[in-house]
Amino acid sequence: MIPVSEPVLLGNEKAYVNDCLDTLWISSLGKYIPMFEEAFARYVGTRHGIACSNGTTGLHMALEVLGIGPGDEVIIPDFTIVVTANVIVLTGAKPVLVDVDRETACIDPALIEAAVTPRTKAIMVVHMYGHPCDMDPIREIARRHHLYVIEDCCQSHGAQYKGTMTGALSDIAVFSFYGNKVITSGEGGMLTTDNDEWAARARTYRDNGFSIPRFIHKMRGMNYRMTNIQAAIGLAQTEKIDVAVERKRHIAARYLEHLAGFPHVTLPVERPWARNVYWMFAILVNDSFGLGKEQVMAGLKERGVDSRSFFYPVSEQPVFEGDDPRFPDRTGSRPVSSDLGRRGLYLPSGIGLTDAQIKICAEALMSLKR
Numbered sequence: 298m299i300p301v302s303e304p305v306l307l308g309n310e311k312a313y314v315n316d317c318l319d320t321l322w323i324s325s326l327g328k329y330i331p332m333f334e335e336a337f338a339r340y341v342g343t344r345h346g347i348a349c350s351n352g353t354t355g356l357h358m359a360l361e362v363l364g365i366g367p368g369d370e371v372i373i374p375d376f377t378i379v380v381t382a383n384v385i386v387l388t389g390a391k392p393v394l395v396d397v398d399r400e401t402a403c404i405d406p407a408l409i410e411a412a413v414t415p416r417t418k419a420i421m422v423v424h425m426y427g428h429p430c431d432m433d434p435i436r437e438i439a440r441r442h443h444l445y446v447i448e449d450c451c452q453s454h455g456a457q458y459k460g461t462m463t464g465a466l467s468d469i470a471v472f473s474f475y476g477n478k479v480i481t482s483g484e485g486g487m488l489t490t491d492n493d494e495w496a497a498r499a500r501t502y503r504d505n506g507f508s509i510p511r512f513i514h515k516m517r518g519m520n521y522r523m524t525n526i527q528a529a530i531g532l533a534q535t536e537k538i539d540v541a542v543e544r545k546r547h548i549a550a551r552y553l554e555h556l557a558g559f560p561h562v563t564l565p566v567e568r569p570w571a572r573n574v575y576w577m578f579a580i581l582v583n584d585s586f587g588l589g590k591e592q593v594m595a596g597l598k599e600r601g602v603d604s605r606s607f608f609y610p611v612s613e614q615p616v617f618e619g620d621d622p623r624f625p626d627r628t629g630s631r632p633v634s635s636d637l638g639r640r641g642l643y644l645p646s647g648i649g650l651t652d653a654q655i656k657i658c659a660e661a662l663m664s665l666k667r
Contacts, residue, residue: 299654301577301603302477302647307537313529327525333532334487337472340535341464343489345496348523348531349503352451352473355486357384358521359469360419362488362498363445365390369418371447374404375610376634377423381449382611385421386623393417394612396631400566402426402579402641405633406434413438419445424453424463426643427479427545427576428567432458432466445469451486454479455542457572464489474531477647479541479574482531485523542574544648549575551652552644555659561586561666563640577643579607581636587667590642597644600661607641610634 317323330348338346349355365371367389373381375394382392393412398405402425409420420439422430432446439446446466450456451473453463464470469492472478474485488499498516501508506518523531534541549565556564563581567573582590594604611617612627612634644658 298598299602299645299650299658300647301605301643301645303649304476304481304483305647305649307534307540309533309536310530313533314526317526317529322525325522325524327528329525329528329532330523333528333535336532336535337487338489340538341462341470341489343465343470344491344493345489347488347496347499347503348528349486349488349521350523351475351484352471352486353380353384354503354519354521355471355473355488356380356421356447356449357387358499358502358519359447359471359488360384360388360390361502361517362495363419363447363469365418365445368416370414370416372409372412372417372420373611374423374425374634375612375631376402376425376608376637377449377611378608379611379614379616381421381423382614382617382625389623390418391416391623392611392625394625394627394631396633397425397637398431399633399636401428401430401568402637403428403430404435406431406438409435409438413442413444417442417444419447421447421449422467423449424456426565426579427452427456427574428565429453429456429458429463429466429571429573431568431570436467447471451478452576453574455538455572456574459570465491468492469495474527474534479545479576479648480531480534480538482523482527482534485527485531541648545575545646546573548646548648548650548655549573549578551655552578552659555656556580556662559663559666562662575646577605577646579641579643581640582642583640586665588665590640593662593665594642596665597658597661600664602645602658602661604642604644607637607643609638613638
């Protein structure tokens with residue numbers, strides 16, 4: 298079975314982890330944490346990087362640092378992983394759902410302004426499947442309405458918008474280093490920002506709100522720390538991130554070549570102003586295929602090719618049924634998000650994928666057409 302994704306060790310991972318083991322710096326203190334933070338922030342182009350336990354905790358921490366809480370609203374795309382809404386609900390605020398652009402699967406800037414209310418405090422964008430959002434109109438809306446912009450960059454390490462890295466396009470941003478990301482630390486996350494005050498608050502928040510004197514707490518906090526071992530892996534991966542990004546783009550280019558003449562799927566795009574890192578090679582099963590998404594995925598599995606469904610829209614998640622005032626309003630029509638959830642899947646996309654395997658995956662897909 299060709300897997301959808303698996304981590305690849307690119308350089309100094311073993312050496313750095315062994316150093317942690319040899320020196321016994323294996324918990325949430327040690328030299329690799331600040332080294333990883335500094336290296337990753339430098340790569341993104343921000344003043345600060347604050348490592349944390351994963352992307353979910355990073356997003357929650359970003360909201361808390363900005364003071365978002367009960368009574369506030371945060372605009373998000375309807376088409377996203379449920380985590381985006383969950384962390385907002387966790388603060389006591391309410392997610393407000395906006396449909397997405399059909400080609401990029403990112404939040405549609407043309408629909409944002411109508412969702413702004415006096416309660417709106419922020420717009421949280423998600424750079425979906427490695428393609429950046431169209432940030433200029435989003436930032437202009439935020440400027441006019443005095444809103445924060447938060448980037449969910451958990452799928453977009455190395456993606457660029459008009460030459461600027463994702464993670465440096467907003468007030469505050471968050472990355473994930475889960476095992477299937479462009480680079481990984483096994484589990485882990487990183488908050489990036491240019492704001493000194495927010496960075497200091499984030500460092501305190503992730504450490505249970507400890508300050509001086511140690512057991513006198515002046516702010517709430519959580520244990521969202523990253524371990525030195527995870528940071529050691531993350532640092533080694535960051536040292537080779539350009540290799541990982543170019544490999545992702547190479548994989549996408551080969552898929553696009555193989556599937557260019559196959560009209561029964563819709564292929565991913567790269568807008569002129571973007572560098573897409575194709576976190577996953579994401580396709581839509583067209584009605585002309587003659588099979589539904591689930592049937593295509595089953596057929597691929599029979600041929601030794603793993604695949605994964607797209608996310609399903611937040612508005613279709615049963616977890617948000619009920620009258621909790623924090624829950625998003627699921628009424629109304631968001632046709633693009635619904636259609637993407639119905640037809641979308643991604644093919645094997647890990648950076649260890651060979652050209653021969655890419656060809657096998659593409660041919661397996663095409664062989665299913667009746």
